Amino acid sequence: NAGVTQTPKFRVLKTGQSMTLLCAQDMNHEYMYWYRQDPGMGLRLIHYSVGEGTTAKGEVPDGYNVSRLKKQNFLLGLESAAPSQTSVYFCASSYKSGRARGEQFFGPGTRLTVL
Amino acid sequence: QQPVQSPQAVILREGEDAVINCSSSKALYSVHWYRQKHGEAPVFLMILLKGGEQKGHDKISASFNEKKQQSSLYLTASQLSYSGTYFCGTEMGNAGNNRKLIWGLGTSLAVNP
Numbered sequence A: 001n002a003g004v005t006q007t008p009k010f011r012v013l014k015t016g017q018s019m020t021l022l023c024a025q026d027m028n029h030e031y032m033y034w035y036r037q038d039p040g041m042g043l044r045l046i047h048y049s050v051g052e053g054t055t056a057k058g059e060v061p062d063g064y065n066v067s068r069l070k071k072q073n074f075l076l077g078l079e080s081a082a083p084s085q086t087s088v089y090f091c092a093s094s095y096k097s098g099r100a101r102g103e104q105f106f107g108p109g110t111r112l113t114v115l
Numbered sequence B: 001q002q003p004v005q006s007p008q009a010v011i012l013r014e015g016e017d018a019v020i021n022c023s024s025s026k027a028l029y030s031v032h033w034y035r036q037k038h039g040e041a042p043v044f045l046m047i048l049l050k051g052g053e054q055k056g057h058d059k060i061s062a063s064f065n066e067k068k069q070q071s072s073l074y075l076t077a078s079q080l081s082y083s084g085t086y087f088c089g090t091e092m093g094n095a096g097n098n099r100k101l102i103w104g105l106g107t108s109l110a111v112n113p
Helices: none
Strands: A004-007 A010-013 A019-025 A031-038 A042-051 A054-057 A064-067 A073-078 A087-094 A110-114 B004-006 B009-013 B018-023 B028-036 B043-049 B054-057 B060-065 B070-075 B084-092 B107-112
Touching: A004 A087, A019 A031, A019 A087, A019 A110, A031 A073, A042 A064, A042 A073, A042 B084, A073 A087, B004 B084, B009 B018, B018 B084, B018 B107, B028 B060, B028 B070, B043 B060, B070 B084
Parallel strands: A010 A110, B009 B107
Antiparallel strands: A004 A019, A019 A073, A031 A042, A031 A087, A042 A054, A064 A073, A087 A110, B004 B018, B018 B070, B028 B043, B028 B084, B054 B060, B060 B070, B084 B107
């Protein structure tokens, strides 16, 4: 099992460019999350999904869009990148119920720099 | 709404104990604890549900005081491998269906030989 994987691992963008971050999980998890982590700010939830075809806003959704067309994939899009979006982005997933309910499995992260 | 973690940082010698606290002003359904090493992703430690339970494995344990809306993480006989930043994530509400975690800012723990 690969667990949670993220593509790409690193990316440098110019202001105004767009990109999509891909998160994939092979654990059949219902829930998936996108976080950003900045120095001294902890983890902040951008968007999350409780199932295929459904998404919801988190704490800091502005400037981002998401889609979950397949259960195993959760995409994060930046339509027009800004320097304030320079951050490390983590994807996570978890089961909906059962003994392992709530435990979030994290991907390795994507380090994004916007110039 | 964001939980408050204390202390912000702690330095230990190998074998010493530490306590990290996580407090919320809102009613909590659960508290989640994770450890993150530098340059890596957070790794799950444990979840505590409301009801005041205490959980643990090996030399790391935690408690959840529902009345105080506070959780404490106990690290006993610390090892070098315990070094990292510890985050608590809190889930609010009564039914635990929210599934959104609000995270604290973290506690940096350094264990020296």
